[in-house]
Amino acid sequence: MxxxxxxxxxxxxxxxxxxxxxxxxxxxxxxxxxxxxxxxxxxxxxxxxxxxxxxxxxxxxxxxxxxxxxxxxxxxxxxxxxxxxxxxxxxxxxxxxxxLPTQSGFRHVPVCTGDPDALLVTLGQQPAGQPYEAKIKVGEYEVARDRLMIATMLEALPDLRLRLDANRRWQPEQLASFWNGLSEAHQARIHWIEEPCRDPNQSLVQAQALGYPLAWDESLIDSQNMALLENDRVSTWVIKPSLLGDLATIEQWVSRAHALGKTAVISSALETSLGLTQLSRLADWLTPGVVPGLDTLGIYQHQLDRTWPGASQPxxxxxxxxxxxxxxx
Incomplete structure (x- = not known):
């Protein structure tokens, strides 16, 4: 029944x-x-x-x-x-x-939205053995400020690697100014830049011209151009399950990414603690070698039905x- x-x-x-x-x-x-x-x-x-x-x-x-x-x-x-x-x-x-496996390491990459000091504190509290990496939102301020913040953090933490997310805020010339202003040593420690330009075609053209690692997020949802999505200059697919469809569809996206030699990252779409704990279990199952992007519980004043380990909200x-x-x- x-x-x-x-x-x-x-x-x-x-x-x-x-x-x-x-x-x-x-x-x-x-x-x-x-x-x-x-x-x-x-x-x-x-x-x-x-x-x-x-x-x-x-x-x-x-x-x-x-x-x-x-x-x-x-x-x-x-x-x-x-x-x-x-x-x-x-x-x-x-x-x-x-x-869906019941076990999870509840790993996540901490996100910085403008306060590097807070991020440094969070990184200092990371569990032993977890990759030393963080995600930083860029594009909300002038390019020079973003570049200085990135360079300063990479200088201060020699083992740190970064995921950058511009949320389609940059013009192509701003993206070029940002990337060309970083040293080669700092460029090598950028895992990827996610959706830098409003037009995905411009993001791809700039990736081909500049050589930066490009990641798709929104483009997986709103683009039907598989040649664009699967281009060799694209290193990473950021997969938000609730924006893409059922579990079988998510498995297909992950399998296709792996077949193309790309990194597949499970990411949240502002789920509650209930949804986030399931995404963590999913990530450990489908993408065990990649820390998922699940550092969004901090937006909430409460948790729903299931607790995220270490979270303080009631x-x-x-x-x-x-x-x-x-x-x-």
């Missing part, structure tokens, strides 16, 4: 958070709980404003309909579902079926959230 419940959560986020230049004051999402016999699995469905193709209302409607299909023992047409819904249902099914149980749907027997 199959049973299911769908919960609706709304969690406040810390002040000052902007997504695609729009303020975000709370995170709204759904959690589906699937039960079959003694087994249960959970999945988070939370479209990310400014990134997801579906709205929250569309995701809710699709999730209720698809969950009813699951309860009726019929096959769900995953490719026809909004990506966030397909992801949430499929990871819940994988947890129920025990396909925990809110899932069953305290409003129940929006339950199948009737």
């Amino acid at each position: 199959r049973q299911a419940r769908i919960y609706h959560y709304t969690l406040p986020v810390n002040a000052g958070l902007f997504v695609r230049d729009q303020p975000l004051t709370e995170r709204e999402g759904l959690v589906v709980e699937l039960s079959e016999g003694a087994q249960r699995g959970w999945g988070e469905v939370a479209p990310l404003p400014g990134f997801s193709q579906e709205t929250f209302a569309e995701a809710r409607h699709a999730l209720i309909a698809a969950t009813a299909v699951w309860c009726d023992h019929r096959n769900i047409a995953m490719p026809q579902l909004p990506p966030s819904v397909a992801w949430g249902l499929s990871i819940a099914q994988a947890e129920l079926d025990k396909r 925990l809110i149980p899932l069953h305290d959230q409003p129940l929006v749907w339950i199948n009737t027997l």
Whole structure:
């Protein structure tokens, strides 16, 4: 016998958070709980404003309909579902079926959004044996400031390697100025620059001209040009499951990246602690040699149902959230 419940959560986020230049004051999402016999699995469905193709209302409607299909023992047409819904249902099914490993190292790369001193403190608290690396957001300030911050950190920490994310903020000439202004020794310690220009074609042209390592993130979602995505100058695919689709689709993206000799990185789309712990388990399973990009829990004032090790925010149980749907027997 199959049973299911769908919960609706709304969690406040810390002040000052902007997504695609729009303020975000709370995170709204759904959690589906699937039960079959003694087994249960959970999945988070939370479209990310400014990134997801579906709205929250569309995701809710699709999730209720698809969950009813699951309860009726019929096959769900995953490719026809909004990506966030397909992801949430499929990871819940994988947890129920025990396909998703239960163990995780809960690794993540710390993110710096403008305070290098805070990042230095965080790096000093990293677990032994974890690669000494960090992610830095660039492009929000003038190029000279970003370049000075990067160079200063690399000089201060000789073992540090960096992932840079420009969120498509740079013009091609700004990207060239930034990269050419770094020493070759510092360039060699940049893992990649993620989505530097608004136009992905300009990012690729500059990668070919300058030789910097290019990573795709948003382009995996909004570009259908596989020649662009798979180009040899692209070193890394940053994979956000809830923006791309179900678990089978994510496995295909990871396998394709590996077949092309590229790095595949599992990354968050501002999931709650429930979703982040699942992404951590997924990363240990599909990309065990790469530390995932999951350092986003700090935006929240609370954790949801599952705790991230070492996180200080108080925990809110899932069953305290409003129940929006339950199948009737």
